[in-house]
Amino acid sequence: MNNHANSSNCDPVGGRKRSGDDSEGGEQTNAWKRQAQSVVGGHDNHHHLEQPTSQVHQPFGSTNKGGSLGTGFPSDRARALASIQVQEVVRYPLPGCEQPTDFSFSPGGSVLCTLYSRGGTLQKALHVCKIRADGPADAGDLPLADFEVMAEPPRGSGVDEQHLSLEEKLRRERLRERGLGITRYFWSKAAAPSSPAPEGSIASPFVMVPLPDGVYLKPVTLRGRAASGGTWDSLSELQRVIPATTERPVLEPTISPDGRKISYVCNGDLYCYFVAEGQTRQLTQDAEKGLVNGLAEYVAQEEMDRRTGHWWSPCSTKLAFAQYDVRHIPSYRIRHHLGAAGGAGAEEEHEYPFVGKENARVRVGVVPVESPEGRVWTDISAGGRDGGGTWEEYVPRVGWFPDGRLYAQLQDRRQQTLQLVQFDAETGKRKTLVEEKTSVWHNLNNCFRPLSKYVAGDGTSLRGGFLWASERDGYRHLYLYTRDGTCLGQVTSGDWMVDSLDGIDESQGLLYFSGTVDSEIERHLYCASLSNCEGDGRKVRRVTKEPGMHHVILDPSFRHFVDIHDSPSQPPQITFCSLSDGEPVCMIHKGVVPTADDRLQRLGATPPELVTVKSQDGATLHGAIYRPDPEVYGPGPYKTLVSVYGGPHVQTVSRSWILTVDMRAQLFRAKGYLVFKLDNRGSSRRGLRFEGAVQHRMGGVEIEDQVCGVRWLEERKLADPDRVGIYGWSYGGYMSAMALAKAPEVFKAAVAGAPVTAWDGYDTHYTERYMGLLEENKHEYESSSSVIFNAPRIRGRLFLIHGMIDENVHLRHTVRLIKALNTASIEYDLLLFPSERHMPRALPDRIYMEKRIAAFFEKNL
Template identity: 30%
Template sequence: MKHLNLTLLFCIIATQIGVAQRQIQQEEIWNGTFRTKVMQSVNSMEKSNQYTRIERIAKDQQEINLYNFETLEKAKTIFSTSAFQNIKSIDTYVFDHKEEQILIGTNSTSIFRRSALADFYLYNPTKNTLVKVADHKIMEPTFSNDGTKIAYAYQNNLYVYDVASQKTQQITNDGKKNHIINGISDWVYEEEFSIVRMFDWNKDGDKLAYVKFDETDVPEYSMDIYGTGLYPTQDKFKYPKAGEKNSLVSIHIFDLKSGKTEKVNLSEFNDFYIPRIKWTNDSKYLSAQVINRHQNDLKIFFIDGTTLDKKLILNEKDKAYVDVNTLTFLDNNDFVWQSERDGYNHLYYYNKEGKLVNQITKGNWEVTNYYGIDAKNKKLYYQSVEEGSIYRGIYSIDLNGKNKQKLSDNLGTNNAIFSPNFQQFINIYSSNKTAPTYTLKNSKSGKVVKEILNNKELENKLVDYNLPTKEFIQIPTVNGLQLNAWVMKPKDFDPSKKYPVFMYQYSGPGSQQVADKWNDSNDYWHAMLTQKGYIVVTVDGRGTGFKGADFKKVTQNQLGRYEVDDQIIAAKYLGTQSYVDTNRIGIWGWSYGGFMSSNVLLQGNDVFKMAIAVAPVINWRYYDSIYTERYMTTPQENAKGYDDNSPITHAEKLKGRYLLIHGTADDNVHVQNAMAMIESLVQKNKDFDWLIYPDKNHGISGGNTRLQLYTKMTNFILNNL
């Protein structure tokens, strides 16, 4: 009897120890406590089987070091800031094609999401010389193929710097802020086509092609910048909203020998985009992608750089929209292209005349990343979701579509950096339970050669926190469709109790939040909420990605309909679980997720008790042309689609608690959205909370901003859910 009591007591103590948790503090989420170790700025070297990376040696010293891919041994230090006082930190670096010179960027100043100005220095490792390319900050400096010249942008014009003479030639002269941009994308191209540099050298280095943006007639958006002065200032920039005028774009080719610039004739097109230009491996031909404003008809041309004659090489059409991809050329100018034409994103092989040779990958799954081709062995390497849409694996396959081989071992998320000769690759692996691990693998067999870096130290640190793990489940919706979801429960979860549920989602077209990978900052915050007794759930509804084109494109012309339905359906499904308190279900999201959480609270006012919307789109009429029209066409064509699912339309339905958050300097989703929602709710005499961050952009960060923001949200949840 005594033995039984001792055993029972031991079990009780063991159970208590098992659920003991060190409480996550908000400060820890944002001060780097949970930061993972990474390999920073890894670049494969084309001329040798090596790679370079930036490493911090001391607080005030950084190095660019060269490593051997086969042994992982450090070969040498190529550059050190300790030797040159002009460079305090290395923000970016790039080698010329011969790998004999390096452009090093420092003192960077961000412009928008992807663009920046920086001081750039040209470093010659052999001569140990450092020369500043310009006496002011510049954008996107790019070597010519032979390394003798550097093209760059400055104040909306293009320049060419001659390495030998150290002289600079101005190529364009008409650049003017908010009017003409040469060789650099305008705001909406940068944001939605994910591109900044819109100029490119041909292989011989005697021609420079670029796109000119005439944004003179594009409507202007202005933001008050409050700063610390007595009077605010104002920032004005061109921002084409849905249905408004876009930049007029054109392609130009500058001939360095003659000094002349010629314009490519695109007069057969009207109201179009040029999302990509790229010289082919034949120095004579420039490839250019032209897509109509609806973005459902993409044409790829090869343009003769001398005669400017153009030939249609490929025409991709879709009833909804065509995703823009970058062409990958083989040595003979054949190319690899990605397409959803069979219902899933796959790789296709074309010859240089634009004739389809064969479809390389096939199946009811999607290619999620294409790493390149080993031209010698005609073998391609890619990442896909073949093991399930929440996972990522690494594969190889022959150019003819045969001999597919899986190269990653562990189920979760695998990324890769391949050696220049494709004999080895660095596999970056993580999962919900495993922090990022870097290993060197053999490209033929996928076998591990050596571990490079792991995050065991972080994993050991997290033992005391006893974090909850994500349970990956599927939630049924209409017509038998299953939605990917994860559930995070308190570690002392008791199925006989009732718990409040807090949902998180993004839900934008082609996005994904339910993936088996390591934690981000939101995951730690959600884990903290489970320590306070909440169940946290994320559901990827219809319209999200990696489950085929039909699943993704069902939301076409009616953003906010099916996605909202699915979150409400998911909440109702969760409410059928015995451990869920149906009177305490909340939701939050950022950007598109804020649009969603606002709509869900209003349209599902009998299901949701509260919602938080951070930087939300409130009306798609206020958002940019390229993104919005890709999924909605224009407001002039689809007014009902724009208005039916705007939160403003449903403001009268507000019952639960609502917190609206926005930054005044959000160049992406303008604070105008929040102001429109506030005014609508005020006129409906609705009680709600709102928080405005002066001079903060779409990320709402800097200093203690994130800490204060998430503390505010935490308190709102505790008080209202």
């Protein structure tokens, strides 16, 4: 579950908002998530106000102290502000966010590639970023990188979402993908085959580009290194080698390590395409409705961040694959009310695993690509039980050690036991390497990393060992293990979190990670020694320099890295830096708002003020205030809107540009509202104790903390206690509706978008992680944590919004709440979108939604 409406992802694709970003780092990553920069000021010992380094009340683009609109007199600015339309909220990309994304280095680091959408559109193409050590410079005297187009989508391919297969539409939903054109690309990692390739075939190295109508390849010749102006050549355009149609979509194409094969899934079966020969072999043949090979089941994609369901062995001769079986799960039908009355397209069926019901049955097999009949099943047998707490319910991770051992991570139904197990690929027999138990829950991550050649200082070889991330001490940290599962010690430690493991330089015994060492609302790159097995936090070295949020991509030689940095006063800026000292070498993308995009200037936008508030139990809560212009609206108190998510696994307040370009918040601020955000207990990047405050009782401490935040504003004469509203989406929609029931004396109006209204109607993996098993916590499921149960207590005005084909939080949630409100004779407003899923996408729908939200608060506050 995620906060999607008015997506706050500064990447123009509006990607998935997850905290922590524990992606695998290395050569290719979805290049960044943003958070921001401020300098601490002071109030008292309990609360402090942090002011961004820019002049907080100086609007972007202004040339006079009074503001950037009209003549500078309040009456002129007020008239200008009043003319601003809600269309300003919905246009993508957001101001300052038209930057390259998805950086990756080619094999060996010859060139640096990126996806780039120029001209303020969502249409992306693949570019080579030419790093320069000299030449034209920016204002800071850094050389400027050049961009060359490497590949563009063939005419008509991937230009809109109208003609995608259902499978592709749902994949984009799981990723919260808004981009068009080329949205993914992958490098082959091997040189050309030793024998000549047949005429018309593709030789590696090549770039693979999946598009809706098939898989395309582009062979390239690479020379030099990216840091010194590496070059590339290609004699051909993109060539389609695996065709796809809406009836036969090609899903999850994956290049083998030797670059000679591409695996993919079509209609539930696994296939292998041999690149040099141009031939395809079917590897499985038992797919049927509800039985699928090689893909991840719904909860693995939505809740476990496992996107794929098959994995190449290091030698490229075998494929491990997951087979999931949902034939025993009753279909949940979603009607397309604007489609035909019957037949194809009238409805879609989903085997949705509801709380307390059976999960998908998952097993893992290994198939030799040259002799598929030799398939071997491992002894994993996960899922298919009804929440009885039995062992081995989920398979969140699968992969291979470099020496050919297969591994998997396994979770129990309660998600309080997590195992790392290895398998013999020939027999399927297992051995347990690590077992972790907790009384809270295990947050899955992607920080596990096998070692292939590391030798410790005492000469001990750790080939076959691995790094493992755990929250056993309350914060996510890294631990070093031998091949047989013996823990040698804790490599990082302290009251801070490791967000991601970005790279391991085994030859030097160094690891690079991103985390919260210096601030829980910042993100930086750090370096530590693998030999630091006593976990001495003092031996961690910070690499990135500027305050704010940094997302990095390391080059394969561990000499340089790409740094994507932003803060409340700094749009995303991308530099090519030295890994040894963090110093910038070349400017890839200057972080500026294009002069043609005057939205921030017209809104008189300023970075929000960052504050801290104490919860009732003394926990520090981070907040952000969007304060109206006092020269137009006076010193306060103001009518106030709380923008809320509030759920676990998400952080909304950080030192980031994305706070500044929350266009809905800025629009409300420009119209005289004070907008407030607060990360309550239960939110992420603060450690397991802070996040675990919501365990077994959602909708409790989260509401308490939001009330605390409003009271804090009232004490400072910022919020008018009679004119406070709240809005949110998904979990934020749940919070908004619950606020009217549990704190009606505080909140007078609420907008609840796609809300979960009863947790027995959501999926197993997410809900049971936090609420526990239904049969063990049924009272809480059906009472305090349920909006349905609390509906008779709702006071004030409630505005419900939902997409009618939402396959994540079903429309049924809002319908059940409507029934309860009708029974209790409670009035409400309702807006339904017949063709929208969990995240409204169509521009007319988003414009209309923002108009309705603005009118609702104008009327009711």
